[in-house]
Amino acid sequence: MHVNLFDRYQETQSFLHRLDPRVKVLATIFYVVSNALLPDGAWFAFFAAWIFLLACNALSKLGWNYTLKRSLIALPFALIAITVLFTTKGTPLFSFELFSVHWALSLAGITRFAAILIRSWLSVQMALLLVAATTFPDLIHALEHLRIPKVLTAIIAFLYRYLFVLTDESFRLLRAREARSVAAEGMKRGGSLLWRAKNAGNMVGQLFLRSYERSDRIYQAMTARGYSGRLYTLNPHEMKSADYFAAALTLTFLSFIQILGRI
Amino acid sequence: MAETKSTADVLTVRDLCFSYPDGRAALQGISLALREGEKVALVGPNGAGKSTLMLHLNGILSGQGEVIVAGRRLAKENLPFVRASVGLVFQNPDDQLFSPTVFEDVAFAPLHMGLPEAEVRARVDAALDAVQMSAYRERLSHHLSVGEKKRIAIATALSMRPSLLALDEPSAGLDPRGRRTLIRLLSDLPLAMLVSTHDMALVKELFPRVIVMDEGRIVADDTTEKILADEELLAAHGLEKP
Numbered sequence: 465m466h467v468n469l470f471d472r473y474q475e476t477q478s479f480l481h482r483l484d485p486r487v488k489v490l491a492t493i494f495y496v497v498s499n500a501l502l503p504d505g506a507w508f509a510f511f512a513a514w515i516f517l518l519a520c521n522a523l524s525k526l527g528w529n530y531t532l533k534r535s536l537i538a539l540p541f542a543l544i545a546i547t548v549l550f551t552t553k554g555t556p557l558f559s560f561e562l563f564s565v566h567w568a569l570s571l572a573g574i575t576r577f578a579a580i581l582i583r584s585w586l587s588v589q590m591a592l593l594l595v596a597a598t599t600f601p602d603l604i605h606a607l608e609h610l611r612i613p614k615v616l617t618a619i620i621a622f623l624y625r626y627l628f629v630l631t632d633e634s635f636r637l638l639r640a641r642e643a644r645s646v647a648a649e650g651m652k653r654g655g656s657l658l659w660r661a662k663n664a665g666n667m668v669g670q671l672f673l674r675s676y677e678r679s680d681r682i683y684q685a686m687t688a689r690g691y692s693g694r695l696y697t698l699n700p701h702e703m704k705s706a707d708y709f710a711a712a713l714t715l716t717f718l719s720f721i722q723i724l725g726r727i
Numbered sequence: 728m729a730e731t732k733s734t735a736d737v738l739t740v741r742d743l744c745f746s747y748p749d750g751r752a753a754l755q756g757i758s759l760a761l762r763e764g765e766k767v768a769l770v771g772p773n774g775a776g777k778s779t780l781m782l783h784l785n786g787i788l789s790g791q792g793e794v795i796v797a798g799r800r801l802a803k804e805n806l807p808f809v810r811a812s813v814g815l816v817f818q819n820p821d822d823q824l825f826s827p828t829v830f831e832d833v834a835f836a837p838l839h840m841g842l843p844e845a846e847v848r849a850r851v852d853a854a855l856d857a858v859q860m861s862a863y864r865e866r867l868s869h870h871l872s873v874g875e876k877k878r879i880a881i882a883t884a885l886s887m888r889p890s891l892l893a894l895d896e897p898s899a900g901l902d903p904r905g906r907r908t909l910i911r912l913l914s915d916l917p918l919a920m921l922v923s924t925h926d927m928a929l930v931k932e933l934f935p936r937v938i939v940m941d942e943g944r945i946v947a948d949d950t951t952e953k954i955l956a957d958e959e960l961l962a963a964h965g966l967e968k969p
């Protein structure tokens with residue numbers, strides 16, 4: 465049995481898929497930063513950023529609305545920003561009394577809230593596109609090239625590798641429990657809530673112990689193959705002219721968006 | 728540094744004793760020797776100490792007694808050499824394959840031996856070729872089947888160019904075809920091997936010599952023919968005739 469919950473990579477041949485992962489990672493980071501730096505009411509600039517995103521979607525051959533369909537996952541998190549509606553200073557549009565606190569809604573507050581929603585909505589989509597068009601090992605290579613400390617990239621790599629093993633293991637545990645959760649004829653199935661909670665606790669404990677022991681064995685396997693505290697990797701990536709071109713184009717466009725947002 | 732170049736043995740173990748921190752005496756005076764290119768099976772019931780012995784061959788565990796690999800005594804200053812000489816393959820391939828891609832896993836040992844990039848690539852290609860998995864270079868380890876994982880796991884050891892291959896239960900969990908492929912692969916490899924297994928059919932087919940372990944001791948070390956004929960011995964140590 466094999467669980468495949470986490471792979472967001474979508475295999476196709478496209479310009480975006482072939483692009484050097486370093487360029488993609490950097491472009492995504494710059495895009496997010498650029499969105500964050502745009503002033504609150506710069507609607508034209510946000511619109512231009514959205515067009516850029518749609519163009520990237522189209523270049524990935526996953527469909528122009530590929531990320532649009534998946535973009536709602538970030539919305540609940542963005543709603544945390546709802547407090548800015550009331551905390552931003554400005555001329556109040558209307559106000560009300562609730563829990564004996566005076567709440568005032570201003571135009572500046574609404575503008576800021578909308579801008580935050582748009583920023584996160586755009587940025588999340590670009591990140592989604594990045595992981596859909598780049599394999600995970602390539603992402604890790606890119607991070608290594610960008611001088612992220614080896615320890616961090618190694619932790620991410622291990623996490624990625626063993627997330628699958630761990631989910632498989634927990635599904636096996638769940639299945640084993642399911643197989644034994646039988647009901648006697650004419651009896652209600654399952655025990656009391658407390659009993660169930662205890663059971664779930666035991667399973668989590670099992671999972672922890674198994675992972676802990678596995679980490680020991682992995683360390684042994686690494687030691688057996690020459691690991692002595694330093695990790696070495698080979699990164700097969702090479703920047704081609706198309707990569708430089710894409711990087712230059714992205715930077716130009718992002719500068720354009722920034723200027724547009726400030727005039 | 729103690730050099731013992733007198734024998735042509737790739738592996739000599741003398742009076743090896745080891746207890747786990749919780750007091751369990753897992754090895755109690757193990758002595759054995761393997762000649763170059765010799766393929767030996769290590770059998771015995773669960774908990775006999777087979778895996779523990781394997782872990783001693785390249786110093787992951789170290790007990791009292793002597794372990795000499797390719798003419799060098801296992802000691803702290805020899806550790807890198809000994810580790811490169813013994814290709815240890817663990818029981819569970821998910822422990823052995825810890826990198827995201829097959830290529831990175833097979834390249835791990837050569838890279839950590841400090842070899843230049845071209846040599847690393849050449850070794851990866853050769854090792855994957857030897858286990859007939861060249862097409863799997865860029866595959867993600869977690870998407871492989873058990874049989875594929877086992878073969879890649881062997882490749883990760885082969886890329887070190889070891890003089891001894893130590894495999895812990897290589898045929899466990901394989902379907903008949905996977906088992907066939909493994910047997911062919913092992914018999915084609917011109918390497919000394921110490922293979923722990925419960926698969927007596929595999930022993931009969933592949934190994935001319937068998938070492939029987941029980942409760943941390945070697946209870947028999949002889950040709951496969953003789954050991955398989957000794958029904959009393961087999962019964963006493965929970966083994967079955969294939």
Ligand SMILES: Nc1ncnc2c1ncn2[C@@H]1O[C@H](COP(=O)(O)OP(=O)(O)OP(=O)(O)O)[C@@H](O)[C@H]1O
Pocket residue numbers: 747748749751753771772773774775776777778779780
């Ligand atoms: N980490 C450990 N801590 C304590 N005791 C251990 C540990 N690992 C193994 N043992 C014990 O040492 C003994 C030998 O175990 P070992 O794993 O070497 O047996 P084995 O011959 O490989 O068995 P199997 O055929 O089941 O793999 C067993 O009694 C086991 O319980």
Ligand SMILES: [Mg+2]
Pocket residue numbers: 777778779818895
């Ligand atoms: Mg074992």
